[in-house]
Amino acid sequence: METATPAQHRTPRPRADALRNRERIVAAGREMFVEFGADAPLDEIARRAGVGNATLYRNFPDRHSLQREVVCSVMDRVSEQIELMLAETGDAFETLSRFVHMSAEERIGALCPMLSEAFDQSHPELVASRERVEALVEELMERARAAGQLRTDVAVGDLMVAVSQLTRPLPGIACLNIDRFVHRHLQLFLDGLRAPARSELPGTAATMEDLRQA
Missing domain, CATH: 1.10.357.10 (Tetracycline Repressor, domain 2)
Structure with a gap:
């Protein structure tokens, strides 16, 4: 039986583009919350971040x-x-x-x-x-x-x-x-x-x- 190597147990690192998307969402969220308050529309945050709604919810499942x-x-x-x-x-x-x-x-x-x-x-x-x-x-x-x-x-x-x-x-x-x-x-x-x-x-x-x- 093969023994798993440490590398096989390691959690895959997020891709660079996925990290950039997350950072853009957070930056856009900060801008929108400043301008419109805590109830700023999430759809608009996704649009301002330049990502789709699915990408936003994949990173942040709720407000x-x-x-x-x-x-x-x-x-x-x-x-x-x-x-x-x-x-x-x-x-x-x-x-x-x-x-x-x-x-x-x-x-x-x-x-x-x-x-x-x-x-x-x-x-x-x-x-x-x-x-x-x-x-x-x-x-x-x-x-x-x-x-x-x-x-x-x-x-x-x-x-x-x-x-x-x-x-x-x-x-x-x-x-x-x-x-x-x-x-x-x-x-x-x-x-x-x-x-x-x-x-x-x-x-x-x-x-x-x-x-x-x-």
Whole structure:
């Protein structure tokens, strides 16, 4: 009897064109969810990606699986950028500011409407991506706090709420015209984070756990 070789047990690698199709679908999904919200038509996402509906559903059997992939891909890309920032030396608050402005470019606020009650927020891939980005943002804030540049009465939850709200475009192409104001308003917010604090904040600093329980 022939013994199977390790190569015969190996899962076949996806073809390059199949990987490109998947990447195009995720990119198109991100664009459509930003422009039209979580209920953007999947048929239109397939059309924008340049693939057939069958290809979309072969990769993502339902809306939630595509939404999860879009959310994870954005969070993973943000995490990679933060890791590069943390590897640099320089002004800690300036690094934190770069993250905030980069978040606007990634449109992370547009992801929030997809995290509805029907969305499986405990999916292992989503949890891993979320915990990674949260830990890295906390590290960015801790560096600025240790340098005496970040006010001490804010936590990572405060930052993420503000960034999510300020980078969330309203659904519809016409609303994208307000993008030119986003970085201006983010800078106003960042100035309010600088130490020494010019005011006393009401309530207590918000953690990410506080946000999940809200």
